Structures are given as structure tokens and as C-alpha cells.
Amino acid sequence: MKALPQRSAKHGETVCCAGITPEGQWKRLYPVRFRHLKEENSFKRWDFIDFKYIRPPRDNRRESCRVFEDSIVIGKRLAPSKRAAFLNPLVLPSVKAAEERGDSLALIRPIEPRFSYKLKSSSDLKEERDSYKLAASQGSLLDDDLAALEPTPYEFKFRFKDAHAPHEYTNGDWEAHAM
Numbered sequence: 001m002k003a004l005p006q007r008s009a010k011h012g013e014t015v016c017c018a019g020i021t022p023e024g025q026w027k028r029l030y031p032v033r034f035r036h037l038k039e040e041n042s043f044k045r046w047d048f049i050d051f052k053y054i055r056p057p058r059d060n061r062r063e064s065c066r067v068f069e070d071s072i073v074i075g076k077r078l079a080p081s082k083r084a085a086f087l088n089p090l091v092l093p094s095v096k097a098a099e100e101r102g103d104s105l106a107l108i109r110p111i112e113p114r115f116s117y118k119l120k121s122s123s124d125l126k127e128e129r130d131s132y133k134l135a136a137s138q139g140s141l142l143d144d145d146l147a148a149l150e151p152t153p154y155e156f157k158f159r160f161k162d163a164h165a166p167h168e169y170t171n172g173d174w175e176a177h178a179m
Helices: 080-090 095-101 122-136 174-178
Strands: 006-008 012-020 026-032 047-050 064-067 073-077 111-119 154-161 166-170
Touching: 006 122, 012 080, 012 122
Parallel strands: 026 064
Antiparallel strands: 006 012, 012 026, 047 073, 111 154, 154 166
């Protein structure tokens, strides 16, 4: 999963990506300047990748990795027929269960899921547009110029119950917003 690109004061436009190792361990990859990646480093959903990383100095979440982008090597893609079997052992009954395990990334089995959307205000859209423009122009001398992204006009929400409580989250998935 790739989150929506965000402006980083230190790295320009970055994306936070979540992935799972073949052993079933969650990894948070940040910062990934995804639109600056070379074609051979630009991974897709369901690709297995190898990469070098260090523990981030100011992020204590155990899943977090500070990625060296140029070290990304794309391996095999997980076949559609194997995806459910790969993910099912990771599904937890609740957000509380994930928190109790110390997980900051998790798959939760939703009960009564509801997706909703609402139109963003013109001031919110302007603020996002300005932020995307600034992030796109913040590259280094070695980076190609990026076109500023156009923000989605909608805010997406996901409401659900789990085995413990009801929840509502804002959807920050890049692919959902790109649709």
C-alpha cells in the first residue's frame, strides 16, 4: 500500500509505503520519493522487493525502515491465487488486538464496513494544491522536475466495527484517491 504523497521539509515529495515480508512481518518504508524512483526501482503492489535500510532515528515503531531508494531491487510478484493465503494469517480481530501486540500496522477484519465520501472545501483543495506544488518543486539538482499532483476533490472515510469497538478512519491510500 502507498499513502498519498506528502511534502517533507527534508526529502521533498515522499510516500509512506506498507509491506509485508515473506515471513509475515510488517514493514513501513519511509521516505520513498516514489515519483523520483528509477524505473528499475519503481515497485508495484504485490511485488516482493529487497532493499537496504536503517532504523529511523526518530521513529520508534518496530515496523519502520528508513529506505535507501537506490538499493531497491524488485523480485517476483505474488500470484493472485496466493494472495489470500498470504494475508489471512495476518488478519486480527480488532484494532485493540494490534495495539496490545505493539503493532502500528495491521489488517483488521471489519464488521459492517461503510465507505463514504464528501466534497472537500475550496480552501482545503487550495491548501493541498499549494502543498503538492511546493513538494514537486523541492527536488535536488539531481532530480527530474515533477509535475504537481492534483488533489482529489473528495475526502474518503472508512467506518467499521471490529471485535472490540467501532472505528472511523480517513482513507489516505494513493490508489484510492487516484481513481
